[in-house]
Amino acid sequence: MIGIGAFKTAHPGWLTLSPIVSSSLGSCSQHDVVVKRPFYRVPPTSQAAASSLKIVRYSSVDELKHVLKESIVMYWAKSLLNYTYDYIDHHISTSPTPLPFEIPHVHFVDAGVALGYGQRITSSKPGEKSNTKAGTVLAIYLLEEHIVFDDNQEFTNFIHNMDYMPSLDEDQYGYDLAIFLTFTQHIQYVQNEGLVSVLDYQGIYHSALLNTPFHED
Known part of the structure; x- marks a missing residue:
């Protein structure tokens, strides 16, 4: 097991599709992936049992409902982020002056x-x-896509799931990316008239700001 969260366990795995697809998950044989599976906690029956964690898997019918719901959320999160970049590209293309700063390039993890x-x-x-x-x-x-770290990266919580402000201070590494992510939230919220925006941005940060993957909880 890689880890355990509030609702899912995470395990190492690999994926081989036939035929192999050209990109994303399954684009190579034995593609490294993170395998996640939902669970629920059993209330302790005694004080001694309260010190240990007991988890139970759902029935296959209920498990499918939970996993499909999560995959749909990820699908919409990707769509909203793609829309944000389309919005940015449109305004850059119509601007009479070049952009005085770089736009971070981020993406949500591929999933299936x-x-x-x-x-x-x-x-x-x-x-x-x-x-x-x-x-x-x-x-x-x-x-899910396996997030690989190098010496210049660390897993970071950029925006909490109960807030729209960066979780980082101005002097912390990655603060500029957190500011960009709050901007994406603002665009999403305004453009869909307050219906939805993505919260709980977690992932890795690199100073080059290229192909930075995130996962959505």
């Missing part, structure tokens, strides 16, 4: 939904023969 199939043995009464059902969906996973 994977269904795990297998054989499930249906239990029967004692003494009776058990039945095996082939082709049963046993688990549903959210696959």
Whole structure:
């Protein structure tokens, strides 16, 4: 396990598609991915049990609902970010003067939904023969692009999920990117008349500001 959050566990994995796609997840054989799966916590039954974490997986039907909901949120987050860059590019192209600063180039992690199939043995009464059902969906996973770090990068929370202001101070590394992300929120909120904007920006930052991946929670 890579880690555990409030609602999902994260595990290392790899993805091979047939045929291999030209870009994004599955663009190479055994593509490194992060495999995420939702869970819920079981309330402790005693004070001793409260010190340990017990998690339970959802049924395949409910698990599919949770994973699809998360994938749809990521789809819209990507769409809103693409719209923001289209908005920026339009105004740059119509400006009579060149831009006096660089625009950060960021993206959300690529993601997809994977269904795990297998054989499930249906239990029967004692003494009776058990039945095996082939082709049963046993688990549903959210696959995400694996964020790779180098010596000049660190995982950062740029904007909290309960605020629209940067989580960083002005003298902290990455503050300029956090300011840009608040700008994207402003554009999204104004252009869709207050219906939606993306919160909880977390990811890596590089001084070159090129192809910086984020994930959305």
